Amino acid sequence: MLKLYNISETNKMKVAILIPTMNRPDFMLRQFKFCELMNSPHPIYISDSSNPGNSEKLKQNINKFKNLNITYQWAPPGKDPLYSLLPLVKEKYCMRMGDDDLMIPDTISECADFLENNPDYGTCMGKQVNIRLRPEDYDKPYGIVAKQTVPLGGSIEDDDIFSRVKSFWSKSFYICFTVKRTEVEKSICDLTKNLSLAGNMTEFLVLSILITSGKSKSLDKLGYIMQISNIRYAFDRSSYSDIQLSSNSEQWRICEEGLSEIIQKKGISREESFKIIKELHKFYLGQYSPKTDAVHAPGKRLSQIKKLRYFIARLPFLKTVYYKLNPPVYVTRPESRYYEDYKKVKDFLESR
Numbered sequence: 001m002l003k004l005y006n007i008s009e010t011n012k013m014k015v016a017i018l019i020p021t022m023n024r025p026d027f028m029l030r031q032f033k034f035c036e037l038m039n040s041p042h043p044i045y046i047s048d049s050s051n052p053g054n055s056e057k058l059k060q061n062i063n064k065f066k067n068l069n070i071t072y073q074w075a076p077p078g079k080d081p082l083y084s085l086l087p088l089v090k091e092k093y094c095m096r097m098g099d100d101d102l103m104i105p106d107t108i109s110e111c112a113d114f115l116e117n118n119p120d121y122g123t124c125m126g127k128q129v130n131i132r133l134r135p136e137d138y139d140k141p142y143g144i145v146a147k148q149t150v151p152l153g154g155s156i157e158d159d160d161i162f163s164r165v166k167s168f169w170s171k172s173f174y175i176c177f178t179v180k181r182t183e184v185e186k187s188i189c190d191l192t193k194n195l196s197l198a199g200n201m202t203e204f205l206v207l208s209i210l211i212t213s214g215k216s217k218s219l220d221k222l223g224y225i226m227q228i229s230n231i232r233y234a235f236d237r238s239s240y241s242d243i244q245l246s247s248n249s250e251q252w253r254i255c256e257e258g259l260s261e262i263i264q265k266k267g268i269s270r271e272e273s274f275k276i277i278k279e280l281h282k283f284y285l286g287q288y289s290p291k292t293d294a295v296h297a298p299g300k301r302l303s304q305i306k307k308l309r310y311f312i313a314r315l316p317f318l319k320t321v322y323y324k325l326n327p328p329v330y331v332t333r334p335e336s337r338y339y340e341d342y343k344k345v346k347d348f349l350e351s352r
Contacts, residue, residue, distance in 0.1 A: 013112035015042050015179055016094035017103070020081045022049040025058040027100045030141040032065045034348055040105035043069040045089060047081035050074075080202065083193035086186050092116075094182045100141075100227045101177070102348075104341050107223040111179035114217055120159075122214025123178040126223015127151030127338065129331055133349070139229050142352035150329045151338055156216040161268070161276060168211045169283035175210050177224050184213045191258045195251075205255055208280045212263055222331070222341040 021028050028046065035044065048055055055074060062070050071088055075081035082096070093112040097103060104126060111124035130149045137143020154171055158164040168175075188209050195202045210216075256277055263273040331342035 012041055012106075012109040013093065013116065014091055015108050015112050016089045016091040016182065017042050017044045017097055017108075018047070018082055018085060018089070018094055018185070019044065019097045019099050020047045020049070020075075021058075021099035022077055023051060023054045024099050025050065025054050025061070026141045028058055029061055031097075031099065031102065032062075032068060032070070034102050034345075035105065036065055036067050037348060038105050038344070040068070042105055042108060043071065043091060045071045045073075045085050047073055047075045047085045049077035049081055078196065080189055080192040080195060082185070083189040086182070086189055089182055092182060093179055094185050095179045096177055096185075098177070098226065100229065102225045102227075102345055104222050104224075104344075107219060107221050107341070108179060110219060110221075111217075111223070114219070115179060115181065118215075118217070120214055121217050122184060122212075123175055123180050123210055124217040124219065125153055125175065125178040126219045126221050127153050128174070128177070128224040128226060129222060129338070129342065130226045130228050131345075131349075132228050142349055144350055145346050148331060148342075151222065151331065153218040155218045156211070158215070161212055161263075161266070162279060164215065165211060165276065165279055165283065168207075168216075169286065175216060176206055177226075178210065178216070180210065180213065184209065187262050191255055195255075201252065201255060204281070204284050205259065207284070208259060208277070209262055212266070212276065212280075220337065222338040225342075225345050 019028070019031070032044070035042070046058075048058060050058065059072060062072060071085075073085050073088065075084055093115060095103075095108065095111075107126035111126065114124045115121055129151055131145050132138070132147045133140065133143040134146040152174075156164055156167045156171070158167050188206055191205050191209075192202045195205075256274075259277055260270060260273040263276055264270055268276070329338070330336055331338045333339060336342075
């Protein structure tokens with residue numbers, strides 16, 4: 001039997017949770033159940049582009065969650081649905097979420113607290129873990145977790161904006177699902193409102209605005225759980241040549257001007273802002289440029305570490321001492337600092 005986890009709302013900042021959804025009411029209802037189970041204080045804002053049947057199913061069930069603050073809005077499918085949702089948001093901080101993902105409310109509050117006390121930071125996140133359910137549950141809202149990644153994410157704390165851009169693309173982790181100031185989200189939607197939600201230009205603009213908005217902090221605790229399945233929105237992965245061609249379009253010029261204005265608000269000249277945009281675009285294009293596969297031989301050091309862990313695992317006392325000094329990152333191990341929060345998620349998904 002599941003129990004409610006009490007989270008004190010004292011001095012906990014509320015973050016607007018922005019969730020675009022389409023024809024997945026069961027995943028949205030799962031989201032509400034988990035937030036209620038965790039006593040989440042965060043208001044939820046939904047932009048629903050579902051067909052009439054799925055839209056009605058979601059609306060009829062919202063009122064069952066008396067302890068949650070849920071705002072619902074229907075939006076036409078295709079374009080960025082958050083543009084029309086943002087005028088309803090009252091909170092200073094917000095974060096986007098996938099409708100089939102889950103978050104740890106306490107960590108989200110800590111992210112907002114961190115940004116409040118560190119104005120030179122633009123985004124803050126907890127660690128992200130990606131999960132897959134077993135094959136028979138793969139595309140369902142509940143089931144047995146078959147695989148999970150190690151916690152993902154890292155901080156980018158370069159003061160210089162050029163250095164920060166290079167650091168971001170060299171580490172290549174996702175920062176879209178981070179806590180940010182609502183004014184930053186509005187500046188993103190002002191540019192993406194007429195673009196495809198799952199298009200390359202939208203992705204480029206979102207990532208560029210976030211990484212230029214300030215330094216990025218990753219808290220050393222679990223914050224976001226992404227469910228990988230076949231029902232995630234298909235992203236328009238254009239070819240390298242298509243992305244290059246789009247850079248010469250009138251639409252691109254409009255977006256480039258808008259991005260330049262955002263960067264100039266950081267005290268950077270117009271001329272310098274276009275240099276930064278050129279650098280951003282160069283690194284983004286690098287994702288799609290043709291690459292040759294390299295074969296790397298396993299290093300001796302990695303082999304030695306595996307042997308050491310195998311030896312320690314056979315001796316309970318040494319195992320206890322080792323993991324106390326070197327907490328494992330694997331979320332399934334009780335010695336891990338992420339274990340307790342991850343277990344709440346796993347128990348919830350597998351309880352049904």
